[in-house]
Amino acid sequence: MKKELRLTVNGQPYELYIKPKTLLVEALRDHLGLTGTKRGCNCSSCGACTVILNGMAVKSCSILALQADGGEILSIEGLAKGTELHPLQKAFLDHGAFQCGFCTPGMLMSATALLDENPKPNKEQMKEGIDGNICRCTGYNSIIRAITAVVKGEYKEEK
Amino acid sequence: MIRDFEYFAPKTLKEALTLLDKYQDECKVIAGGQSLLILMRQGLVTAQYLIDIKGLSELSYIKSDAREGLRIGALTTHRAIEKSPVIQKKFSVLAEMERRLASIQTRNWGTIGGNICHADPAGDPAPVLMALNATLSMASLKGKRNMAVEDFCLDYFETALEPGELLTEIRVPATPPHTGTAYTKFNVIESDLATVGVALSITLGSSDGVCRDVRIALGAAAPTPMRAKQAEAVLRGKKVTNNLLKEAGEMASTEAEPLSDIYASEEYRRELVKVLVNRVGKEALARAKQA
Amino acid sequence: MLIEGKFTMKAPIQQVWDFLLEPGTLASCVPGAEKMEAIDDKTYEGVVKQKVGPISVRLKFTQTLTEIDPPKHVKAIGRGADVTKAGIFSQETTVDLTEISKDEVEVAYRSNVSMVGRLATFGERIMRAKVNKVGEEFTRNLQERLRSRIGG
Numbered sequence: 001m002k003k004e005l006r007l008t009v010n011g012q013p014y015e016l017y018i019k020p021k022t023l024l025v026e027a028l029r030d031h032l033g034l035t036g037t038k039r040g041c042n043c044s045s046c047g048a049c050t051v052i053l054n055g056m057a058v059k060s061c062s063i064l065a066l067q068a069d070g071g072e073i074l075s076i077e078g079l080a081k082g083t084e085l086h087p088l089q090k091a092f093l094d095h096g097a098f099q100c101g102f103c104t105p106g107m108l109m110s111a112t113a114l115l116d117e118n119p120k121p122n123k124e125q126m127k128e129g130i131d132g133n134i135c136r137c138t139g140y141n142s143i144i145r146a147i148t149a150v151v152k153g154e155y156k157e158e159k
Numbered sequence: 160m161i162r163d164f165e166y167f168a169p170k171t172l173k174e175a176l177t178l179l180d181k182y183q184d185e186c187k188v189i190a191g192g193q194s195l196l197i198l199m200r201q202g203l204v205t206a207q208y209l210i211d212i213k214g215l216s217e218l219s220y221i222k223s224d225a226r227e228g229l230r231i232g233a234l235t236t237h238r239a240i241e242k243s244p245v246i247q248k249k250f251s252v253l254a255e256m257e258r259r260l261a262s263i264q265t266r267n268w269g270t271i272g273g274n275i276c277h278a279d280p281a282g283d284p285a286p287v288l289m290a291l292n293a294t295l296s297m298a299s300l301k302g303k304r305n306m307a308v309e310d311f312c313l314d315y316f317e318t319a320l321e322p323g324e325l326l327t328e329i330r331v332p333a334t335p336p337h338t339g340t341a342y343t344k345f346n347v348i349e350s351d352l353a354t355v356g357v358a359l360s361i362t363l364g365s366s367d368g369v370c371r372d373v374r375i376a377l378g379a380a381a382p383t384p385m386r387a388k389q390a391e392a393v394l395r396g397k398k399v400t401n402n403l404l405k406e407a408g409e410m411a412s413t414e415a416e417p418l419s420d421i422y423a424s425e426e427y428r429r430e431l432v433k434v435l436v437n438r439v440g441k442e443a444l445a446r447a448k449q450a
Numbered sequence: 451m452l453i454e455g456k457f458t459m460k461a462p463i464q465q466v467w468d469f470l471l472e473p474g475t476l477a478s479c480v481p482g483a484e485k486m487e488a489i490d491d492k493t494y495e496g497v498v499k500q501k502v503g504p505i506s507v508r509l510k511f512t513q514t515l516t517e518i519d520p521p522k523h524v525k526a527i528g529r530g531a532d533v534t535k536a537g538i539f540s541q542e543t544t545v546d547l548t549e550i551s552k553d554e555v556e557v558a559y560r561s562n563v564s565m566v567g568r569l570a571t572f573g574e575r576i577m578r579a580k581v582n583k584v585g586e587e588f589t590r591n592l593q594e595r596l597r598s599r600i601g602g
Contacts (some may be wrong), residue, residue, distance in 0.1 A: 003166060020166030020209065023196075043572065044197050047264060056238070056267035062196050063268060064189070066166060067213050110263070131350055132262025187504065195504065201572045202536055204504045278503065279575070315579040316503020382579060420578055 005069050009034065010078025020066055024058075025049045027065035028075060036076035036105050040134075047133035050106035050113075051075045057113035059132070076105035079112065087155035088112060091146035099137035107133045111147050120151055160202045168211045172298065175212050175325060180300045182208045183322040189213065190234055193261070193269035194277040218272070218327055223249065228333040233272025233326045238263065240271060250331060252340040252358070256287045262350050272326045275311070278318045281352040281379035285312060287342045288329065289376035289384060290358035296328040303327075309376075312383035335372075337363040339446025341439045344378065345431050347422070353379045354423045355431035357411075359439045361399070363447045370394045375407070375440075380415035380432050387411035390436060399444055408437035451578065453585030456558040457593055461600040463549045466557065467521030469599050470545060476526050477513050479591035481584050492518075498530065502580040505573055508533045522547050537569025537577070559592070561585055 005016040009032060016031050028034045028051070039061055040048030049061040052074040079086040088111050091097070098104040107130060114121060114129030121129060126147050127140075135143065149155065169175040179186065187206035189195050190213055198204040212218070218234040223245045231240065240246055241257035260266060260274075260283045274284050275295070288308045296305050297320060311319050320326065334340075340360040344353035356378030362371045373394045375387040390411035397403060417428035459466055469475060474486050477494040484497040489512075498509040511530025518524055528541040543561040550556055563581050570577065 001165060019163060021161040021163055023161075023200075042200065044193070044265070047262065050264055053268075057264050058268050059264045061200075062193055062265070064166075064192060064196070064211070066168065067192070067211060069168075113263075129263065132264045197572065198504060201568045202534060203568060203573050204506075205534075281575070316505075316576055418579060418582065420575065 003066060005065055007068060007073060009073045010075060018065055022065045023061055024063040024065045024068050025060040028060060034075055034077050038102055038105055048103050048106040050109040052109055052113050057110050076108060079108060087150045090155050091149045095142050095146040097138060097143040097146040103133055103135045107143060161199050162205050164206045164209045166209050168214055172215055172217055175210060175215060176300050178210050180323045186210050190273035191269035193265045226333060229331040231271060231329045233328060234270045237266035237269050237271060241266060252287055252342050256283050256342045276318055276320060276326050278312050278316045280315060280381060280383050283356060285384035286356050286358040286376035286378040289386060290340050290360040290374045291331045293329055293331045295326060297324050298327045299324040309386055315382045335362050337365060337447050337450050339443040339450055341442035341446060343435060343439050355379050355428050355435060357435040357439045359443045361443045361447050368398050370397055370399050375411060375436060377415055377432060380417045380428055387414055389414045404437050404440040407440060408433040411436045451563045451581050454560040455589055456556055459555045459557055459596055460553055461555060462553055463521050463547055463555045465600055466547055466555045469596060470524060479588050479595060481587040502576055505576055509539060537565055537567035539565050559589060
């Protein structure tokens, strides 16, 4: 028996009609066509599915969509403003903080959540911030360098 | 490959308990779902009726009282406990434990009550709560009851919760003076479940360094989180020395009942118990002396 | 997973052997065994229900007595699958009888259980502990049944 689900995703309100067993990642990808969020492991380990729900980084593959009812979601598609990339996205590009790119949406969302909570993390805190995201390609150092560059203010956003 | 289920999202505890009473064994309860959904996604757990209690905000709270101690609602997220100023100040071992639990994403949504009710013997909260002498409160339509954490965990992934019952609160008594509690776990990958976890709480006599009380709780070393009572007896009533802590570690190692699995052999787990009890004991002792 | 051990029975070896070989003795000692049906004098089909925590398993299995060397040695091979295909189990059990005296027998058992499938990968932590317990319960059941049938 399908249920109503109301979500605001990247500032846009949506109304969905879904089966209760639908996972949040499925609602985003299959029902809303927002395929930026990835399903990497199917065992809640990799973090590629990370989105920000009500201000908190969560693994969207490990949440029933209905549990997010009425909530506000920021997904990877919502980081850039039009054609203007988010500072973290610019930094990731400049520092080679991705190779295959599969973990990148989740990694960026975790990094965004980290900086939203703590704009000036030290290196240990940065590592902790991306602890729930696995990257097979980069070895993580370029990711930390990218985040560091943003923290240092090298990509000041024009507000 | 989750099978279809009928879904209820009660708004109050009373509503939730009424649903549980109605469906008894046929329903499953989901809180944060950080353990349950993994099993459901693989088709290992199926539910005909799923009662979603994540929305019961009345069960999400942290209350602290100088005399009574700490009261944590069962639906409080791990992250909230990790970041709580009062817990960081007065029950720092809980915040430290939460910090090493899984990852930030999991801690943001998963609840401490859900973790305890999942009853994984390798779980982090249970041994720490046992060392802190915590009690649990449960409610059903029939009424309420309390029990110690160690009585709640009956077997692998089995608790004393009856059908129709929900865990509502965790109570941690106020810390007695000259008490220190510490926790650590050994894992190969940071944020993994414990290969072995040890929580230890020691209370000293005022200035004589004699152990007046001690609780040693082991995780992933038995079918349930386990009190190493024989190891405790080694320390209780004696002046705690490095040698005595070593002895306690050896005793705990023999009384543990670990399994061999793909992460570690039974022998290695026993060795870990021996080393970690000693190590955590030293840390707890240092904290007790400063308290 | 290997489960093994031994115990002694105060009974003549032939009696113990006969009982062991009786249709369904070994199969009926399996904890959680529901239906048991003899296909022929060496083969059994049955259903086993087990629960550990949130995971319930309903196994359909077939057990066949292979090596039969009276009155000393018997081997049974079993294969089963969970009805939802979440896991496939296979099991090899040998029971060896050694005559200690005219009225005393040592029963040595050895059971090798393996499991593949989602239950094994995702449920390994949960199932492993359970398989151990089931093994212990099996041997207790065996002893009990032998003692109540034969005595001693």
